[in-house]
Amino acid sequence: MLNFVFKNQTEILFGKGQMREITSRLPEAAKVLLLYGGGSIKNNGVYDQAMSALTGVEVVEFGGVEPNPTYETLMQAVATAKQNDVNFILAVGGGSVIDGAKFVAAAFNFDGEPWDILVKGASFSNPLPIGAVLTLPATGSESNGNSVVTKKATSQKRAFSSPTVQPQFAVLDPEYTYSLPPRQVSNGVVDAFVHVIEQYLTYPVNAPLQDRFAEGILQTLISEGPKALSEPNNYDVRANVMWSATMALNGLIGQGVPQDWSTHMIGHELTALYNLDHAQTLAIVLPAVMYVQRDKKAEKIKQLGERVFGITVADEAQQIDQTIKAVQDFFESMAVQTRLADYQLDEKAVQEVIANLEKNGMTALGEHGDIDLAKAKEILMLAL
Amino acid sequence: MLNFVFKNQTEILFGKGQMREITSRLPEAAKVLLLYGGGSIKNNGVYDQAMSALTGVEVVEFGGVEPNPTYETLMQAVATAKQNDVNFILAVGGGSVIDGAKFVAAAFNFDGEPWDILVKGASFSNPLPIGAVLTLPATGSESNGNSVVTKKATSQKRAFSSPTVQPQFAVLDPEYTYSLPPRQVSNGVVDAFVHVIEQYLTYPVNAPLQDRFAEGILQTLISEGPKALSEPNNYDVRANVMWSATMALNGLIGQGVPQDWSTHMIGHELTALYNLDHAQTLAIVLPAVMYVQRDKKAEKIKQLGERVFGITVADEAQQIDQTIKAVQDFFESMAVQTRLADYQLDEKAVQEVIANLEKNGMTALGEHGDIDLAKAKEILMLAL
Structure with a gap:
């Protein structure tokens, strides 16, 4: 066996109804960027459950993160996060949304061109903390530090990884997957x-x-x-x-x-x-x-x-x-x-x-x- | 499947030579209570490796934690920890030493009779942080919050469990187990x-x-x-x-x-x-x-x-x-x-x-x- 160092810091909240646990895990005076994808969460009830759990918390929405999330879209999310001075990202979706949240978190306090995080391994500090509500079991992104982002302009798909952008918690409610295509x-x-x-x-x-x-x-x-x-x-x-x-x-x-x-x-x-x-x-x-x-x-x-x-x-x-x-x-x-x-x-x-x-x-x-x-x-x- | 909430916060440092990683994981101005058992670590080289890794760190030793650690012995360790105002416990041994460290950590800032933690589920605050160096694979104590302590006077063996006393890191070096009886x-x-x-x-x-x-x-x-x-x-x-x-x-x-x-x-x-x-x-x-x-x-x-x-x-x-x-x-x-x-x-x-x-x-x-x-x-x- 090879040597290794291992810790997994994500708290898994598994099972039906676990969404209600998220509020106690947000920072004080939370201002949350709610990041999601094409809008299916508005049809299957997940959005409503999230908003209900977030009653009394200030929430800024950013929807439209695409499958294989693009740098172009995510940079818009970074702008929204900055404009609204959020202090937490709640990613509601599958691996693409959660991967996207990691990039937004890393880019939020990054000086310079954030694409360098992906292509040059540029280091970043003070990423926004992330929570995830998983709607599509697939990538494992909800409890790891990996993120893959695609630059549409150049057809480049690149990855970065850091424990500092790993979600602090992840809601895994199997019922949220009933309506998946x-x-x-x-x-x-x-x-x-x-x-x-x-x-x-x-x-x-x-x-x-x-x-x-x-x-x-x-x-x-x-x-x-x-x-x-x-x-x-x-x-x-x-x-x-x-x-x-x-x-x-x-x-x-x-x-x-x-x-x-x-x-x-x-x-x-x-x-x-x-x-x-x-x-x-x-x-x-x-x-x-x-x-x-x-x-x-x-x-x-x-x-x-x-x-x-x-x-x-x-x-x-x-x-x-x-x-x-x-x-x-x-x-x-x-x-x-x-x-x-x-x-x-x-x-x-x-x-x-x-x-x-x-x-x-x-x-x-x-x-x-x-x-x-x-x-x-x-x-x-x-x-x- | 039943609902659950799960996180394991212990960083596992697995493999030969990993002891050298511990220093970077101690608190600043660390004053370490080195807790161990019957002294086998002084014969098999583990003590020397720990002391070598702790060069420059203030260390107070407490040996003699027995298999099925007793409340009586551990209360002496608590006294030593208090007298020397330590801020970290490094438990070097098997499950008994690590279980003992958890009780010492919990009792350190506890007002009242610490036996109540075991028999009445009394709550405690600000436990000392713990690191573990495992020499006997058995109980899993190195990466959980469980502790079992025996009161010799009354032949009572009782358990308590809290994530707050779970080791922050655990060194698992298989070579340390070569000399086990x-x-x-x-x-x-x-x-x-x-x-x-x-x-x-x-x-x-x-x-x-x-x-x-x-x-x-x-x-x-x-x-x-x-x-x-x-x-x-x-x-x-x-x-x-x-x-x-x-x-x-x-x-x-x-x-x-x-x-x-x-x-x-x-x-x-x-x-x-x-x-x-x-x-x-x-x-x-x-x-x-x-x-x-x-x-x-x-x-x-x-x-x-x-x-x-x-x-x-x-x-x-x-x-x-x-x-x-x-x-x-x-x-x-x-x-x-x-x-x-x-x-x-x-x-x-x-x-x-x-x-x-x-x-x-x-x-x-x-x-x-x-x-x-x-x-x-x-x-x-x-x-x-």
């Missing part, structure tokens, strides 16, 4: 699944507990994910998906083990260029990464097949092939397609993604840093 | 195993992820525990046991599910009366609790048997019998005996334990509150 449910399950894989599917370092935890999340997503589509109002199913997605990327399962985020890195370029859903890009890239890296990942792919999918074939190559196929089948069973052609993309897209990876310095991906541009191209060609 | 290794593994069982072996509430995490810890303890005895200097084995014991009782796996702490409650009386090792009492009581509660716990006992021990028998009664036997066999394989007679205790002890349970109000134990004195007696008689 099926496509978002599917995307969330696939995103969480791939987060786990990226902290698990590398090479063994004799960390059996981390393996078991990762496998436990995968098993739960496989059993509960399809039910979330077929039984949208089943509370326990929604709760299990929600808790799995949070545990998938709150830092715990990745402690002490190598990680491989190449699927996310390559996928980000597909979203930036063609506006594919984040999870769609992962479903396209991951099986191809597994295939191209099959030798280096052999031990863990076999373990995944056996423990999570119940595949036990004596022949190693077959065991690996069937496990990759099982992952692909799971994505397809969640109605997320797994080939570039399914999204009308061809070799031209491969060239463009490779050019973007090069431009963004993504030339040594994977747990061994050996996914260079040639290998990335091999991966994408396999995914055609 | 085998009996302490065995006890630690059994204690952690039973902690998991007590948050798992109740009745199903459709919380599959919690189940998988619990099973993952049990599987890891079963595979790594015996190796910790046979390969005492195997770093990864020690690391895996250490991380498992912390995860067993840092609060995570018990969120959203019913719990049954009857084994601990009954076991505490055996320790208070006859000074049995804490883990010995658990190894005696748990199999009998499983047997007596077999109908109410049937679903989970069968799941435990199948998933953790690989037992699959069509007949339900046999499946349950074999699973209880497997738990007992595991304890015995860790060289912890499972019958009262193994410790020269007989029916007289049963009567005395029942009398103590009655005196301490422990008359409605278990996840259903249905383990009354009659049932507790049935459990103990089965364990003769």
